[in-house]
Amino acid sequence: DGGITQSPKYLFRKEGQNVTLSCEQNLNHDAMYWYRQDPGQGLRLIYYSQIVNDFQKGDIAEGYSVSREKKESFPLTVTSAQKNPTAFYLCASSNRQGNTEAFFGQGTRLTVV
Amino acid sequence: GENVEQHPSTLSVQEGDSAVIKCTYSDSASNYFPWYKQELGKGPQLIIDIRSNVGEKKDQRIAVTLNKTAKHFSLHITETQPEDSAVYFCAATSPAGFQKLVFGTGTRLLVSP
Numbered sequence: 001d002g003g004i005t006q007s008p009k010y011l012f013r014k015e016g017q018n019v020t021l022s023c024e025q026n027l028n029h030d031a032m033y034w035y036r037q038d039p040g041q042g043l044r045l046i047y048y049s050q051i052v053n054d055f056q057k058g059d060i061a062e063g064y065s066v067s068r069e070k071k072e073s074f075p076l077t078v079t080s081a082q083k084n085p086t087a088f089y090l091c092a093s094s095n096r097q098g099n100t101e102a103f104f105g106q107g108t109r110l111t112v113v
Numbered sequence: 114g115e116n117v118e119q120h121p122s123t124l125s126v127q128e129g130d131s132a133v134i135k136c137t138y139s140d141s142a143s144n145y146f147p148w149y150k151q152e153l154g155k156g157p158q159l160i161i162d163i164r165s166n167v168g169e170k171k172d173q174r175i176a177v178t179l180n181k182t183a184k185h186f187s188l189h190i191t192e193t194q195p196e197d198s199a200v201y202f203c204a205a206t207s208p209a210g211f212q213k214l215v216f217g218t219g220t221r222l223l224v225s226p
Binding site: 006033035040041042043044045048058090092101102103104105106107109 | 119154155156157162202215216217219
């Protein structure tokens with residue numbers, strides 16, 4: 001089945017630790033995205049990548065980092081510099097040509113303990 | 114950049130009633146307007162989308178209307194069912210450069226039996 005897979009579903013992190021969220025897609029999409037979702041604030045863009053080995057900051061990139069070494073993979077690292085990392089993180093992918101549907105993963109809920 | 118406002122934030126209806134969710138956007142160049150449905154603990158899924166060369170689009174009980182002059186678009190759900198209960202997000206994207214979806218803050222729809 002084609003789709004986009006995020007892991008883990010739940011993640012707990014101690015303060016001061018970095019943590020990496022996984023996102024893999026087998027849809028052959030060029031573009032991939034990371035969004036953060038907080039109650040009442042919709043989806044806010046953290047980082048996006050149009051093509052392998054290239055990525056751009058979104059609206060709330062501070063405290064996060066990404067890599068795009070393979071077309072299928074776009075991992076997100078939440079660093080200790082992120083002041084309020086507890087949130088629901090969503091990864092998405094889409095075709096690069098034109099405006100088309102973005103497919104979302106099932107999300108990772110990160111909790112700082 | 115683009116800004117999308119969505120109203121209402123919560124909407125309660127009785128089963129069988131109609132529900133309407135409204136969004137406004139700021140960038141007159143935006144030309145793609147998707148609507149996503151998000152069930153609890155899951156990622157958003159596209160339910161319908163519309164492009165700026167069309168004023169209305171229907172898919173069974175769901176319809177979307179677009180008023181480019183006023184820069185607003187609406188989601189209409191008729192004959193609502195309890196399984197329509199979810200959070201609905203509108204989004205808009207500008208054709209300038211790379212497709213970057215900007216989301217509204219979401220509407221929590223509750224359909225009571």
